[in-house]
Amino acid sequence: MPPAKLLVAVLVAVSGAASWTGAQETASFAREDPAKIATAERCGECHAQEYEVWSGTPHATSFKTLHRLESAETIAGRMGFRLIKRDALCLNCHYTTQVRRDQLRASAGVSCESCHGAGKDWIDSHNDYGPGGSHIDESSEHRLQRIEESRQAGMRRPSDLYPVGANCFQCHLVPNEKLVNIGGHTTGTVGFELVERSQGAMRHNFLQSQLGGSKENLERPPERKRIMYFVGRALDLEFSVRGFAIATEQGIYAKSMQRRVRNAVAEIQDLSSVAEIPEAVRILTAARGVKVTLGNTANLLDLADRVGAETRRFVENHDGSQLAAIDPLVEGRGLPEPADPAPVDLATNTADGTPSAAPIRGAGDSEAPVAAVASGAAKAASPRAAAITTVSYEKRTRLRPPEQHKTLDAGACSGCHEQQNAWWLSDPHEGSAAPFHDQEPKNLQVARFYGLPSSQSTKGTQLCMDCHGTIVSGKERRDIWDGVSCQSCHGPADRYLEPHKEGEKSQGRRRAGFQKALGLGMKDLRHAETLALRCAGCHYITDPGLISTGHPTGKDFDLEDRLAKIQHWERPQTSTTDLAAGWAKVLDKRGGIPTVEQVEIASASSGGPSTSASPSSSGGPTISEARASRSPARQLPPRARPIDRSSISTAEEAGPLELPSFPSTDMASIEETLVLIKERLEILYQSIRRSSE
Numbered sequence: 001m002p003p004a005k006l007l008v009a010v011l012v013a014v015s016g017a018a019s020w021t022g023a024q025e026t027a028s029f030a031r032e033d034p035a036k037i038a039t040a041e042r043c044g045e046c047h048a049q050e051y052e053v054w055s056g057t058p059h060a061t062s063f064k065t066l067h068r069l070e071s072a073e074t075i076a077g078r079m080g081f082r083l084i085k086r087d088a089l090c091l092n093c094h095y096t097t098q099v100r101r102d103q104l105r106a107s108a109g110v111s112c113e114s115c116h117g118a119g120k121d122w123i124d125s126h127n128d129y130g131p132g133g134s135h136i137d138e139s140s141e142h143r144l145q146r147i148e149e150s151r152q153a154g155m156r157r158p159s160d161l162y163p164v165g166a167n168c169f170q171c172h173l174v175p176n177e178k179l180v181n182i183g184g185h186t187t188g189t190v191g192f193e194l195v196e197r198s199q200g201a202m203r204h205n206f207l208q209s210q211l212g213g214s215k216e217n218l219e220r221p222p223e224r225k226r227i228m229y230f231v232g233r234a235l236d237l238e239f240s241v242r243g244f245a246i247a248t249e250q251g252i253y254a255k256s257m258q259r260r261v262r263n264a265v266a267e268i269q270d271l272s273s274v275a276e277i278p279e280a281v282r283i284l285t286a287a288r289g290v291k292v293t294l295g296n297t298a299n300l301l302d303l304a305d306r307v308g309a310e311t312r313r314f315v316e317n318h319d320g321s322q323l324a325a326i327d328p329l330v331e332g333r334g335l336p337e338p339a340d341p342a343p344v345d346l347a348t349n350t351a352d353g354t355p356s357a358a359p360i361r362g363a364g365d366s367e368a369p370v371a372a373v374a375s376g377a378a379k380a381a382s383p384r385a386a387a388i389t390t391v392s393y394e395k396r397t398r399l400r401p402p403e404q405h406k407t408l409d410a411g412a413c414s415g416c417h418e419q420q421n422a423w424w425l426s427d428p429h430e431g432s433a434a435p436f437h438d439q440e441p442k443n444l445q446v447a448r449f450y451g452l453p454s455s456q457s458t459k460g461t462q463l464c465m466d467c468h469g470t471i472v473s474g475k476e477r478r479d480i481w482d483g484v485s486c487q488s489c490h491g492p493a494d495r496y497l498e499p500h501k502e503g504e505k506s507q508g509r510r511r512a513g514f515q516k517a518l519g520l521g522m523k524d525l526r527h528a529e530t531l532a533l534r535c536a537g538c539h540y541i542t543d544p545g546l547i548s549t550g551h552p553t554g555k556d557f558d559l560e561d562r563l564a565k566i567q568h569w570e571r572p573q574t575s576t577t578d579l580a581a582g583w584a585k586v587l588d589k590r591g592g593i594p595t596v597e598q599v600e601i602a603s604a605s606s607g608g609p610s611t612s613a614s615p616s617s618s619g620g621p622t623i624s625e626a627r628a629s630r631s632p633a634r635q636l637p638p639r640a641r642p643i644d645r646s647s648i649s650t651a652e653e654a655g656p657l658e659l660p661s662f663p664s665t666d667m668a669s670i671e672e673t674l675v676l677i678k679e680r681l682e683i684l685y686q687s688i689r690r691s692s693e
Helices: 003-015 025-029 040-044 048-055 058-068 070-079 112-116 123-127 140-152 161-172 177-181 194-198 206-211 222-245 252-274 278-288 297-317 324-330 376-381 418-425 441-449 464-468 486-490 505-510 512-518 528-539 559-565 576-590 623-629 670-692
Strands: 096-100 103-108 347-349 389-391
Touching: 040 048, 040 112, 048 058, 058 070, 058 103, 070 177, 112 161, 123 140, 161 194, 161 222, 161 297, 177 252, 194 222, 222 252, 222 278, 222 297, 222 324, 252 278, 252 324, 252 418, 278 297, 464 528, 486 528, 505 512, 528 559, 528 576, 559 576
Parallel strands: none
Antiparallel strands: 096 103
8 A cells, every 4th residue: 555545544543534435446535435425514404503603714615716726726737636626636635525426526625524524324313312302401321322322423523532633633734745745735734733723713612602501602611722732732743753654755745744743742842841741751752762764664653653542541531620731832822931041151261271160150240241262372371270261241042133023833834835845945044953953063062152051052042043943932942943944034924924825926026915914024035135134133143252152253154145045036036236235234234243352361470360352343344344354253162072093192292191171060961071071081091001002
């Protein structure tokens, strides 16, 4: 069985959907047996209010609009389907199907039975309330019997959270690699969240509201929302893993599913951090033991099964009353940010330039953003213990000015901009957060000298990810995996994402949606100075504290050259002349890159270091002057490197034995400390061997 069909079979099995074998070969495109569809109109005979709500949702209205979309026609053409509403893969998720004249055809959009199961086998028993003829007069015994009979006949009841939720994720996470990589379909709904989706415009909770004495379409109570939220987060992980398990190549589909897996794990980590949820702990433990790599299909599917089992166990074991701590997540507010850390030293250096374990600056010391590094003369003249200087600065958690709007998931724009999304997934910007997770020495060194242990450098509350990652609003406390994405350049999209879609694409900048979006936070990157300002925010560094860590300044950043390498737009952009002028204006406003000045370090008897010089800054340079005048910043000593055995001869030839110094213990990770211990031992062992020869 092909991987895509294998996954669909697995999804149907775990969701409790009825399996069936149609008479027509093309019936494989239907998720429910078309011969057993009772139709939404039949359901509406009793559920009139629910039917009315459904009629106004995209689930219903897309029946008349989807097949007319240019993007839908393009996808269908690439996949070899001529008619979207007949015998096409599109029927699987976008329509309710029936067989007419021996052909599988769409009879409605996503309808009642798409979610609750084909109804002909259970609709009569579902409507049988016993002698009283009404759900109000129904006895509890009869109700339990009716519910069980309808379940056995294939109904997925709203109270059955796992099968109903799993049914949602079957379509909102697209389980078909070819459909994405070849057809150009999206990999599913970005940020799909069960509570938000079911309690918003889709809400049709009339029956439960009436049982509670209300005629309104009420939201579910907080306790139930908590259960729904966890189930949705766990299903996101389960089906993202199932999706990646069928991937056969490192294309758009695989990369997108990897992103979803990472983000889903982060969501469950958030839940586990604020509430005691044993099932969450077991899910995270299982996830850590499985590599999300191509070809690891059996282990990945086993992980998905384990996540599903824990999710069902969670539903059985919890009623939501003890989970009030997760309400900020359920309500979309995210976890509160921790208090801003007190300013600390970038690094403390001995006179010979090696990191020292001396205490950091106290809270009562000044916070002047001044950098100081021991001068070469002081290194030569002063005893090692006599001259210690500290690089002091005002520690920051953001390099760029704060945004006025909220940032959505990094893939929020992929639904309409599939070509740009494909470009992004193959561009270095997408992986800009990866070196921090991969523990690259250069990144670790800069973070450590800035006062961040490696475990903090990936957090959205710290400086590194302000430029190296996409920090989703409300999720700042988590590890950031997504690199620089659409909103990093085009502006946070929470307010303009939907309005931006209005109007005909061919109208370009004159399109109503484009103009409306500009007033809601979208940046007009065809304006040279706006474009230059967005790029300079991360590629032109003027913060002396960050520069003194050895972080690149961007003094040689060539805007025109960089834009040529990341071109992902169709129409001509800003001219070369305008770009140069825009860049010059931005540099003029930002000022020159400061030089980290040196200070004279006096000997121990003279009472300490001399007055430190402030970082230099110039007025606004022109673009050519700025490039010509910028000088590289003085870097602090890097972490000790592996020993070059060929450079060591005898102890006499080597001179006094020097060992790599340890960084401050509160800044070094365990891995870094172990590497340094190993390096020191290697030097000692080699010295002993040389001495004995």
